[in-house]
Amino acid sequence: MKDPLKPRDKITQKMTRDGAIAENQTTGDTERISNRIRDADLQKTPEQQAAQDAMQLPPVSDTSPLPHVPGAAPKADTGKTERVMKHIDAAHTRKASKKAVRKAQAEATAGTKSSRLQFTDEERAAPELEKYIKKSDKAADRLDKAKAAIPKEKKLVKERTFDETTGKGKTRLHFEEKDKPPGFKEKHNPLSRPTQEAGILVHNKIHSVEKDNSGVEGAHKSEEAAERGLKYGARKIKQGYRNHKLKPYREAAKAEKAAFRANMDFQYHKTLHENPQLTSNPISRFWQKQKIKRQYAKEARNTAKGIKGAAERTRKAAAKAAEKTKQTAAFVARHPAGVAIAVGVLLLFIMVMSGLSSCGAMFSGTLNGVLGTSYTSEDSDLVEVENSYAGLENELQSRIDNIERDNPGYDEYRYDLANIGHNPHELASYLTAKYQSYTCAEVQSELQRIFNQQYKLTLTEEVEIRYREEERTDTWTDEDGNEHTDTYTVQVPYEYYILNVKLTNTPLSTIAENNLTPEQLEMYRVYLQTSGNKPLIFGGGSPDTSASEDLSGVDFVNGTRPGNTAIVDLAKRQVGNVGGYPYWSWYGFNSRVEWCACFVSWCYGQMGLSEPRFAACQSQGIPWFTSHGQWGARGYENIAPGDAIFFDWDLDGSADHVGLVIGRDESRVYTVEGNSGDACKIKSYPLDYACIKGYGLMNWN
Structure with a gap:
């Protein structure tokens, strides 16, 4: 009996991402009919992608079909296996090709980044060339290192590759690391122009x-x-x-x-x-x-x-x-004669022209040298900043003086204190190297940061168990009913409270090395070496380079205030010292400072006085005398040996120098001064000398 007739299956074709497919609308089966090789899945390895493609390849049709034998196994498809292996080989080829391209690009980039010469074995063996080969290699190493330090950025690069196995080209995007070009992108503020116009309008209204x-x-x-x-x-x-x-x-x-x-x-x-x-x-x-x-x-x-x-x-x-x-x-x-004449004329011309140009170059170089080593801020700003920093130090000293008042209740206070003081030129050199021109308001936060780095004050509580003797009395009764009393001594423990006060002082030179860049640090050292071409601005001493004066024949007039001849004799024995090392090192500085105030403080210290102790005239010395009511203005007649005398060389109202009073006669005052032309000298001045700012009056009672 014949099989019943069946309707033909309805087959539709459509395009998908993987190519053309045929879909059986009756059974719902789909079959890929496209011959195009499927794009590789970037998330799979070449072997996994090839296996996936093989699973979706269309079956090979045979032009002479064999009769179907029920129960027989299907015939193996050898063509499919060959296509899978071919696809795997193509994937490996593409991967090797990409790797080779990347390697070639890296070699080309490395080749362009170096200017290193390639030397032959003969050249390296020549002793005459060995020195210059080493210089060339070192210079090339430094160049490679400098180029490697240039900031890098990643650029998206489009690369076109050709696959020989498929005969098709592909575009690949990848990132390459390249040197970042120098330059800055200015950020435009949309409110800047309206703000500027508003400011101009306000200023014009005020001007009117x-x-x-x-x-x-x-x-x-x-x-x-x-x-x-x-x-x-x-x-x-x-x-x-x-x-x-x-x-x-x-x-x-x-x-x-x-x-x-x-x-x-x-x-x-x-x-x-x-x-x-x-x-x-x-x-x-x-x-x-x-x-x-x-x-x-x-x-x-x-x-x-x-x-x-x-x-x-x-x-x-x-x-x-x-x-x-x-x-x-x-x-x-x-032609020796003609050549000699030509050479002589040429040399004469060169000498004349170089002589004319050297004058201008020398003047320009000298001017640039002075400007490049000078403090760029105004003198008033420099002094104001110095006074502000000295004020911070005075507050620290006051805090230490009141430790026992502010922290009562301790049995003992132990102090381990470093000196409080700084070199004003170190501070000015640091700020000038970092900010160039500045005012006190602009660097106030930096001053506080430097101060916190320089001084560290720590208070540590310590408790010790100590023992004190106490007498004890015991009463007891014997067998006969008689009472007896025994007295003995025992050790009783108690807590002993100690407050340790420690102050450390880190030199400003160390702070500068930690805070400044190499270029700023180099500028700092230049400013410090030249004192900003303003050595006396902070009370640096006396510019007088003349010899020390002779006191023979001087008839001193004794005032009613008692003086101290011992400190005068001590100061006179220091005459001739150059550089002031014993005095500024005694004060606590690790390098030379303008040391006139250190000399006066040293003399007072040798007399057993802990104060006045100051390293700056205007910001430390005068405030101490005025706050204690021990100040006399210029013209004060009752000065005594051992008083301090302050000078204002440029008459700007700020003290520049200090010395010790030896005594006075009818018309002049005689002094011993440190750092007078960088030496200890005996000097004298008229009593009405305009540069005398005043006297610090010592109380020797």
Whole structure:
């Protein structure tokens, strides 16, 4: 009986991501009919992708189908296996190709990053060239290190590759690390222009009425000056930030120039080694060296074949130049007189021109040197900052003086205190190196940060178990009923409370090394060495370099106040000391400071006095005397031996120098001064001398 008739299955075709497929609408089965190789899944290995493709490959149709035998096993499809293996091989080929491309790119990048010369074994074996080969290698190492320090950034690069197995091209995106180009992107504030216009409008309104009121005019000018200062500070901060960011690029450019010079020197001496005739006379050697350097520089800059090609062409050019040099030497031998005259005229012309230009260059260099080693802030700002820092130190001293009052209840207070004091020029040099021009308000936070780093005050409580003797009495009754009393001593423990007070002082030079950049640290040392070309601004001493005076024949007038001749004799024995090391080192400084105040404090200390003790005249010495009611202005007549005398050399109201009073006569006052021309000297001044600021009156009772 014939099989019943069945309707034909409805087959539809459609495109999918994996290619064209045929879908049986009756049974719901799908079959991939596209011959295109499926795109590799980036999340799978080549073997996994190939196996997945093989599972979806269409079955191979046979043009001569065999009759179906019920129960027989299906015939193995060997074509499918071959296609799977072929696809796996193609995947491995593509992977190896990509790896080779990346390796070639890395080698090409490494080749372009170095300017290292390649030396042959013969060149390295030559003793004459060994020195210059080492210099070239070191310069190349420094250049590679400098280039590696340049900031990097990742760039998205599009790469087009061709797959030979499939005959198709593919585009691949990947990130490459490249040197970040120097530059800054300015952030535009949309409110800056409206704010500026509003400020101009306000200033114009104030200008229109400020002439009617001097107070308004003064306040407005102060406000404008503050605005200019803020803008100047902002510019300087931005400039410093840019200089910091551009440092790696400057270092790389510097290293590249050094490597370029080292390579040229090697080529020159290599040419001399290969052409000994070039060393015949100094003139030929000079011109030959210049020609080789110019030729090498031109080739290394313009050629696309790299350093090795440039070196080879330079060698050939040097050989050609050597032949020309021989011809020139022969010409000179034939015309010695004419050549000598020409050379003499040329040298005379060079001497005249260099003499004229050296005057201007010397003046310009001297001016630049003075400006580059001077404090750039106003003198008033420098003194105000110094006084502010000294105020912080005075507050610290006051806190230490009141430790027992503020922390009562302890049995003992133990003190381990470092000296409180600093070199004013160290502080000014630090701030100038970091900020250049500054005011007290601009550096107030930095002053507090430096102060916290310099001084560390710690209070530590300690408890000890101690014993004291106590008498005890025991009463007892014997067998007969008689009472007896025994007295004895026992050791009773108790707690003994101790407060340890410790103060450490870190030198400002150490703080500068930790806080400043290498460039700023170099500037700091220059400013410190030159004292900012303002050595007396903080009370630095006396600029007088004349000899010490003779006191013979002087008739001193005794006042009613008792003096101290012992301290005067001690100070007079110090006359002739240069540099002041015993005095500033005694005060606690680890390097030389302007030491006139240290000398006076040392003399008081040798007399057993713990105060006054000061290292600065205006900010420390005068405040001590005035706060104790021991101050006499210029013209005070009842001065006594051992009093302190303060000077104001530039008459700006700030003390610049201090000494000890020996005594006075009818018209003059006689002194012993430290740091008078960097030495201890005896000097004298008229009693009405304008530079005498006043006297610190000592109470010797």
